[in-house]
Amino acid sequence: MAIRLQGALDNDLLVATRKFLADGIHADVDSLWTAVQRSNSALKRKPKKVLQASIERVLDFIGVPDEIDSEAELEIRAPEDNTAADIMNRSLRANLSAPRERAQTSPERDGEEPRKRRMANGEPIPKRQKAEKQSVEAPKDVSLEDIGGIDNIIEQLTELLVQPLFFPEVYASMKVKIPRGILLHGPPGCGKTMISRACAAEMGLPFVEILGPSIVSGMSGESERGLRERFEEAKKNAPCMIFLDEIDAIAPKRDTSQSQMEKRIVAQLLVSMDDLDRDPSKPVIVLATTNRPDSIDPALRRGGRFDTEINIPVPNESVRQHILQAQTREAPLAEDVDFAKLAKMTAGFVGSDLHDLVNKAGSWQLSRYFEALRAQARDVTVNMEVDGGRNRAYGGFRLLVARSRRTDLPQPPGFEEPRITMESFLAVLPGITPSSKREGFATIPDVSWDDIGALQRVREELQTAIVEPIKHPDLYAAVGITAPTGVLLWGPPGCGKTLLAKAVAAESKANFISVKGPELLNKFVGESEAAVRRVFARARSSVPCVIFFDELDALVPRRDDAGSESGARVVNTLLTELDGLSERQGIYVIAATNRPDIIDDAMLRPGRLETPLFVDLPGPEERVEILKALLRNKPIDNIPEIAALARTAACDGYSGADLGALLRQAGQHAIRRRVGRLEYQDFEYACTQVKGSVGKKAMARFEALKERFSERY
Numbered sequence: 001m002a003i004r005l006q007g008a009l010d011n012d013l014l015v016a017t018r019k020f021l022a023d024g025i026h027a028d029v030d031s032l033w034t035a036v037q038r039s040n041s042a043l044k045r046k047p048k049k050v051l052q053a054s055i056e057r058v059l060d061f062i063g064v065p066d067e068i069d070s071e072a073e074l075e076i077r078a079p080e081d082n083t084a085a086d087i088m089n090r091s092l093r094a095n096l097s098a099p100r101e102r103a104q105t106s107p108e109r110d111g112e113e114p115r116k117r118r119m120a121n122g123e124p125i126p127k128r129q130k131a132e133k134q135s136v137e138a139p140k141d142v143s144l145e146d147i148g149g150i151d152n153i154i155e156q157l158t159e160l161l162v163q164p165l166f167f168p169e170v171y172a173s174m175k176v177k178i179p180r181g182i183l184l185h186g187p188p189g190c191g192k193t194m195i196s197r198a199c200a201a202e203m204g205l206p207f208v209e210i211l212g213p214s215i216v217s218g219m220s221g222e223s224e225r226g227l228r229e230r231f232e233e234a235k236k237n238a239p240c241m242i243f244l245d246e247i248d249a250i251a252p253k254r255d256t257s258q259s260q261m262e263k264r265i266v267a268q269l270l271v272s273m274d275d276l277d278r279d280p281s282k283p284v285i286v287l288a289t290t291n292r293p294d295s296i297d298p299a300l301r302r303g304g305r306f307d308t309e310i311n312i313p314v315p316n317e318s319v320r321q322h323i324l325q326a327q328t329r330e331a332p333l334a335e336d337v338d339f340a341k342l343a344k345m346t347a348g349f350v351g352s353d354l355h356d357l358v359n360k361a362g363s364w365q366l367s368r369y370f371e372a373l374r375a376q377a378r379d380v381t382v383n384m385e386v387d388g389g390r391n392r393a394y395g396g397f398r399l400l401v402a403r404s405r406r407t408d409l410p411q412p413p414g415f416e417e418p419r420i421t422m423e424s425f426l427a428v429l430p431g432i433t434p435s436s437k438r439e440g441f442a443t444i445p446d447v448s449w450d451d452i453g454a455l456q457r458v459r460e461e462l463q464t465a466i467v468e469p470i471k472h473p474d475l476y477a478a479v480g481i482t483a484p485t486g487v488l489l490w491g492p493p494g495c496g497k498t499l500l501a502k503a504v505a506a507e508s509k510a511n512f513i514s515v516k517g518p519e520l521l522n523k524f525v526g527e528s529e530a531a532v533r534r535v536f537a538r539a540r541s542s543v544p545c546v547i548f549f550d551e552l553d554a555l556v557p558r559r560d561d562a563g564s565e566s567g568a569r570v571v572n573t574l575l576t577e578l579d580g581l582s583e584r585q586g587i588y589v590i591a592a593t594n595r596p597d598i599i600d601d602a603m604l605r606p607g608r609l610e611t612p613l614f615v616d617l618p619g620p621e622e623r624v625e626i627l628k629a630l631l632r633n634k635p636i637d638n639i640p641e642i643a644a645l646a647r648t649a650a651c652d653g654y655s656g657a658d659l660g661a662l663l664r665q666a667g668q669h670a671i672r673r674r675v676g677r678l679e680y681q682d683f684e685y686a687c688t689q690v691k692g693s694v695g696k697k698a699m700a701r702f703e704a705l706k707e708r709f710s711e712r713y
Helices: 007-022 029-038 048-062 070-077 084-097 151-166 168-173 192-203 222-236 260-274 317-327 339-345 351-380 392-404 422-431 456-471 473-479 497-508 527-540 565-583 620-630 639-647 656-672 680-689 696-712
Strands: 181-185 207-211 240-245 284-290 308-311 486-490 511-516 545-550 587-593 611-614
Touching: 007 029, 007 048, 029 048, 151 168, 151 181, 151 192, 151 284, 151 308, 181 192, 192 240, 192 284, 207 222, 222 240, 222 260, 222 284, 317 339, 317 351, 339 422, 351 392, 351 422, 456 473, 456 486, 456 497, 456 587, 456 611, 486 497, 497 511, 497 545, 497 587, 511 527, 527 545, 527 565, 527 587, 611 696, 620 639, 620 656, 639 680, 656 680
Parallel strands: 181 284, 181 308, 207 240, 240 284, 486 587, 486 611, 511 545, 545 587
Antiparallel strands: none
């Protein structure tokens, strides 16, 4: 490769170098740099590093070796017919006519390394790193037995992966195109990557894995080249599967992307996918995963590319049970482990959370085992120096070391065969926060009908409107009707509207998303509407799901009374989402408010929040039931006698929240008396301190609203 000069500095230095060589200056960097500094040239003001790097390039360009060989020196010193200057000029003309790059085998000075080429700033020229050879072997560390509760997804992947990759000739004979791309999406931790790797391991075909961030390079063109090479490798090894993990990292929407590199990567991915079906006998299918499908460029999601999308939702109770059984199939389990109970207690847990639960349960059991070993060592090494003085950690350290050396001792009692017990699962479960809850997805609340006293009529209505359609959808299908899409709970504050919504979700075993109306509002344009859309997107990932909007009047006030245009846009967005519920089976909406009169009328028409339920103040007998429910599991002996207090005139006008305040006030009175139990006199005192929170004027207003709503509905 010919050496090229860089800029005006190199050209000026080339002229000066020719003059210095003609004057007999030695052809090396140090000598020429010294000559430049002694001259009157403006070049001597350049930085030393930059000037020396330029001298190296000039010497490489004219092809002058580090040292003139002895024969040339003799020829210069003792010319026959020509002067030394003529000989040098002829040599320079010959070199310039055919410039040659200095090879690594060029003559070296004694004991010195050959010179390295440098950039204009004096830094060494970076070497292009060779691309690492990518393995195309299928994974061997996972199988379908490691995954549970995804039978329907495996059936879809059988049709989309196994059939076209193993029987491409059948597709060719039927003139049916093989699918190019499959997109797995869902909340984080639901097993998208594990399912992909397990399918590849079961098929045993070549497997080209492209991790999203690893393909991105800082050098222009390297990212696209890497993507092309992966696809070419897959086509050489066809039939083959390409796995793109976290595809949203390399293929975001181009209209919102700020980087030209991202746009080029998306374009390259589009071209590479379109090029896959040129040879139907060598099928290549791309399987991609993401938890942000809406952030992927739309051109990738059209037909002919990622035309099949499979949603992996948050697992329900039965799926969680299968996942736990799959993840513990090789673990030593005690006979008391109840997977059904664990599945019921792990609402909102995804596959990664359940894997974490199994690992932590095993670690907890091991800590118990090692504690038993330390206790055993303490018993048999009384006369040994194993204590740590004032530091207990030192003592435990030395005890365990001492026990490890006593190989003659049996296993501690109860640990002859170490096994993971139900106790270990229950011990670590409270310390694990499900990732779906951290990410804002749904969880099933731990509230049951037993926690709610009274409200029998409202409970029956909710049972018919929400619980029955979720638990028995076949009944509605047999009759040929759809379930109500929304319920509006309204009434005085503190009457249990929120508690009712939680109990409905728990009773139906549905996921539950609680949304407080004002928390969706944002001062930035478009953010409030986007928050509403995200709520319904999360619900679609958690079907069956109950969305509960608390304080709905703050979110959807009347549009003619709205203070700003942004409030009207939020109402319109929520109306649009509610209209789509008829096509999104399994999503139910419950809303609660104290002010139904200021809610936009469009929200209350049939097809949206079409079932308004008035949650009234409890009557005397209902107050007794609520207080009994509150006193459950409390240190009280005479619960019926105390609950009868709620029937008296002292508790008239109490709501459920007021009865909860009554219990707290009684507890504070018992604490002041330094008594460890609640007694009748504590509740008598509390009745004198707690007043009803809903006044007569407020109740009159609610009664008027009740008549108005009964006329409309």
